[in-house]
Amino acid sequence: MQRNTVLSGLEYGLGKTMACFLRMFSPWGILGKIPAVFVLFAGVSNTVSADSIRVNDVEFIYRVPEKYDPESRIVVVFGGRDWPGGKTLKTCRFDALADKHGAFLLSPGFRGPKYREPEVWSGKFLKSAVAELEKKYKLKPQKLLFYGYAEGGECANRFYFWMPERVRAWGAHDCTGYPGKLMRNPFPALITRGDGNRSLLEAEQRFIVGYRSAGGSLLRKNFPGAGRDWGTGSLELARLWLDAVLSEERVQEYGEDETLRVVPVSRKKDIETEYRNPFYNSKIRDLWLR
Numbered sequence: 001m002q003r004n005t006v007l008s009g010l011e012y013g014l015g016k017t018m019a020c021f022l023r024m025f026s027p028w029g030i031l032g033k034i035p036a037v038f039v040l041f042a043g044v045s046n047t048v049s050a051d052s053i054r055v056n057d058v059e060f061i062y063r064v065p066e067k068y069d070p071e072s073r074i075v076v077v078f079g080g081r082d083w084p085g086g087k088t089l090k091t092c093r094f095d096a097l098a099d100k101h102g103a104f105l106l107s108p109g110f111r112g113p114k115y116r117e118p119e120v121w122s123g124k125f126l127k128s129a130v131a132e133l134e135k136k137y138k139l140k141p142q143k144l145l146f147y148g149y150a151e152g153g154e155c156a157n158r159f160y161f162w163m164p165e166r167v168r169a170w171g172a173h174d175c176t177g178y179p180g181k182l183m184r185n186p187f188p189a190l191i192t193r194g195d196g197n198r199s200l201l202e203a204e205q206r207f208i209v210g211y212r213s214a215g216g217s218l219l220r221k222n223f224p225g226a227g228r229d230w231g232t233g234s235l236e237l238a239r240l241w242l243d244a245v246l247s248e249e250r251v252q253e254y255g256e257d258e259t260l261r262v263v264p265v266s267r268k269k270d271i272e273t274e275y276r277n278p279f280y281n282s283k284i285r286d287l288w289l290r
Contacts, residue, residue, distance in 0.1 A: 052085075053129045058122075060129040061085030063105040065098045070138055073103045073168075073246060074130060075145045076159075078152030080230075082111040088152070091230060097239050101246040103145075104133060116154050116177070118162040126159065127166075143168035145245065147190075147238060149230045150174050160187070169245045173234045176200065178207040186216035188278070190241045192234040194223050209274040217278045220257065221288050237287050244280035251278040255288055262289070 053060040061084070065072065075098065079088030085107030098105050106129065114120045134141060144167050148156035153172025160170040161179050164187070171190030177200075191208060193201070211218050219241060223233045254268045255261065257275040262285060268276065279285040 053132050055125045055128045055132075058111075058125050059085060059109045060126075061089060061107050061109070062133060063089060063095065063098060064137070065102045065104060067099075068102045068104070068137065068139075070140045071142065072137075072139055073101065073142050073145065074133060074139070075103050075105050075147065075242065076126065076130075076156075077105060077107045078110075078146070078148030078155040078159075079107060080150040080152055083152070084109040088149075092147075092149075092235060092238075094239065094242070097243055097246075100243070103246060104137070104139075106130065106133060110155070116151060116158060118155075118159045122155075123159060123162050127163070130166075141166075145242060146170035147242065148172050148175075151176050154178075160189075169242075171238055171241060173230055173238070175204065178203060182210050182214050184214055186211055186214060188245060189216060189218040190220075190238065191218065192221045192223060192237060194231065194234070212274045212276060217251065219277050219279075219284070219288070221277075233287070233290075237284070240284050240287065241280075244284065249280040251280055252282075253279040253285055255279060255285065260289060 051062055051064060053062065075094065077088050077092055077094065079085070079091070086109075088107040089105055094105055097103070108122070108126060108129065110116075110122050110125075115122045118124075118126070130144065133139065146156040146160055146167060147170065148154070150173070153175030154177045156170045156172045157175055157177075158179055160167045161181060161183070164183065167187060169188040169190075171192075173192045174194060175191065189211065191204065193204065208218060208220055221234075221237055223231065251265055253262055253264055254271050255277040256263075256271045257277065261271070262279070263270050277288060279288065
């Protein structure tokens with residue numbers, strides 16, 4: 001099984017002609033002896049060095065953990081605008097996290113109009129890809145985890161509100177937009193931001209206050225100086241947070257926005273609901289304070 005190389009022939013293809021030429025040799029087994037990288041750059045139109053699922057014209061790249069069982073979870077990772085799934089999984093580097101928990105990573109290569117609106121078409125495509133993954137590896141349907149960057153962060157947010165019955169938690173870095181609706185007692189969420197798109201700060205703050213006021217447990221952290229990059233700090237916090245959620249850890253402490261005051265869970269009412277950040281463990285707390 002190919003594991004960690006997550007590149008797509010569609011990303012680097014050089015055309016159908018060369019692909020047809022290579023297929024001519026397949027009866028003699030020559031194609032099977034050509035290194036995967038060569039085939040990749042030779043223009044094969046399907047995924048060669050990573051497992052994938054295609055729904056209509058959308059390619060979903062997925063990674064199989066070292067060990068898994070019927071209870072294994074699926075973490076859906078949405079990349080930036082028009083990112084192919086291979087680029088997203090390569091950038092976020094969630095492999096060790098996935099292997100620790102026996103979790104599958106799934107990343108859609110959405111592009112084109114209205115893909116951030118799951119009710120239009122992309123939501124059905126994602127559900128189809130998840131169902132195919134569950135069928136192929138005999139997984140019991142479990143609640144999904146969503147995480148995304150930039151436009152992918154908006155996808156994580158919107159897809160959660162569109163299909164909450166299938167989602168355990170969601171996170172976003174530099175999210176590009178938020179839906180106007182909220183629900184009671186929403187599931188755990190993580191929102192981080194650099195300082196490259198300050199025009200969204202006011203809308204984001206309104207959303208965070210509303211989410212927490214509705215009973216949602218939401219961890220929020222800004223990374224000044226990081227720009228809009230999906231950088232080291234935001235990804236480190238995402239890994240710690242996803243690890244805690246997958247481990248079903250309970251909140252141990254809370255931190256207050258602005259003042260950075262930290263209190264034990266027994267004194268959470270000392271911090272007003274709309275400013276309350278949940279810490280599952282000391283590693284998350286220490287990174288939040290950094």
